[in-house]
Amino acid sequence: MALNISGAIEGSFQLIGGNFATAGEASTQLKLKLTNLGVHEDIIRRAAIATFEAEMNVIIYAAAGRLHYYITQQSIKIRVEDMGPGIEDISLAMQEGYSTAPEWVREMGWGAGMGLPNMKKNSDKFSIDSVVGEGTTVEMVINFS
Amino acid sequence: MKLSELVEKLALDVKTFKDGLQIEIKGAYVSDLLSDVMANAGKCDIWITLQTHLNIVAVASMKGLAGIIIVGNRPVQEEVLKKAEEEKIAILTTPKPAFEVAGKIYQMLK
């Protein structure tokens, strides 16, 4: 696949907790960027889903965060770090169906406990790191081939 | 139609209240939002959902629903099953998505 990338392309988006009106904007823009670079649509889909789930978790659970992307010929790396409550038990949080989303969030269609599993499923490399009271960092790599 | 017939025709996995399958189903309701089900589901409806939060049991009990079909292969926490057993609410599971389960039941109930 001939991608139109020389060196690396990187950038970041600021995310603000509770801001549902623009939630998903960062992922949408990243999707557009990958489309313009000529990345295969299945790969874009996976990257967009993984990024969107990470973005939504910052909107829902944290005060603020930052989404950083790093694109090369081979892959896209996405790092989403937030200033939030952190996660006490990561292996529990990774279980499908586990959610602490409050009622008002569930009434908006989130809180299925599928976000982290979706991120893991759609990325080739996934890692999550969290400190209670400080924040959470999710890192994902999606290979282009 | 009896709930037992539905279990058989859709190959549902009966998780709780096995004694409650003789109940007659009046209709069906599809939703993942508890407030929506509280407002709009009818008595003896079978509830089709992806929602597995503990409060689904209380909602089903308050509304007098015929049972809950949890779709899409969703894991159901032990705590939820225990509560459903206590409250005599049948929980049934299936790997099929909600659209298809609703579609099949719609044809059977007509």
Next chain:
Amino acid sequence: MTLKEIAEILNAALITDSEYPDINIQNACSADMMSAVLYYHTPNSLLITGLTQPHVIRTAEIAGIKTIVFVLNKKPDDSTIELARQKNIPLLSTPCCMYTASGRLYQAGLPGCLNK
């Protein structure tokens, strides 16, 4: 199935456009939980949902969903409609509940989305 056929089956009104865009829908997904929508394989899909907020439009875009049908006559606010127009995602609103909408479309031959 075309959008026009879907609208007829559901007695639905088209919110975003004045004419039916030429879209071929191949399967449908009924859900209110957005992560479930993102879990299913949904290119060329129709989403049937009871939620009308802007993040539903964004979820549809990310998942590759082509059209959204809102049940129980629900209508999104103007900013959400505008967002859907920008993203080229036609919106329909039907008086049917999610059960009836799913039932009628399934009966008419539309299959459900696949599990990946």
